[in-house]
Amino acid sequence: MRDKKMISLPAKLINGGIAGLVGVTCVFPIDLAKTRLQNQQGQGVYTGMRDCLVKTIRSEGFFGMYRGAAVNLTLVTPEKAIKLAANDFFRQLLAQDGKELTLVREMIAGCGAGTCQVVVTSPMEMLKIQLQDAGRLAAHQQKALRQDGPAAPTSHPPPGQPNAAESTAASKRPSATLIARELLQTQGLAGLYKGLGATLLRDVPFSIIYFPLFANINKLGQKPQAEKASFLHSFMSGCVAGSVAAVAVTPLDVLKTRVQTLKKGLGEDTYNGIVDCARKVWIHEGPAAFMKGAGCRALVIAPLFGIAQGVYFIGIGEYILGFFH
16 A cells, blocks of 8 residues: 555656646647737737737747747646646545545645645746747737837836837747846846746636536546546546636736736836736726636636546556556
8 A cells, every 4th residue: 555655646747747748739829829818908919819829820930829838848747747746635635534525625635736836837837928928019019110109108117127119129039048047137036936926816716616626527427336437527527627717717817927927018007016917907908808818718728637637547657657667
């Protein structure tokens, strides 16, 4: 029994990492569209997800849809591994002998998983957003310059952050390594963790909703004699729970995206924290702005977590470790 427990955690880490790599590769273009739509203020460059993807391909080529994918693919393995393994760890920790977890205990386990993952999620998302939004910034600036004249900025960027008008060229081909180096030199480690509070505010509620919802939906497909539900049921349970949780926390994701975006387009607001961001979005764009990118986010998260639960069902990590033993 002891050996089984020792193998269990590494296997879960492998499963989470594989699930993250496969899922991100499949849905990254939609995630890019989500980021760009959420960062739009007023009359934006894109009218929707399809328009965003079409214009991205036309102006930046096919691989323009995968800007920031290298950062995500590098860090999503530890991120998803920590998230899924931490939830299982907390569920085992909170489990009572012979009894199923109560809903409250399931939510506590999800909260613990969401809290643990932000160690990786926050810097990953911050770097990814800068790369994903670069094309929108360039298109936004070109659109503004074609009009009667560039709009005056509605607010000034915080000290140490460049204005979008200062360097159009820099916004066209940013590098994750360059961004990380500049942040570390100017702001230290705190620069990479800009928006940590907003990331926690999004990921903890997401995990509190997702993990209990998945567990209970998945349980409906479990036959009395079987140890677990079928592969298809687990996959669909992950998709449904993921999409519900994703849409539910979209307003928090919009705030996180806006706060973590370092450069703004001409005439776009800058923010001094979550509260300031929420206030300006409400006043200048209305309550509907808090749901920007909700459809894209559901389309990203649903297959991502469906694939994750599918990988867990197959037990690839257990197979790999079993082969070496």
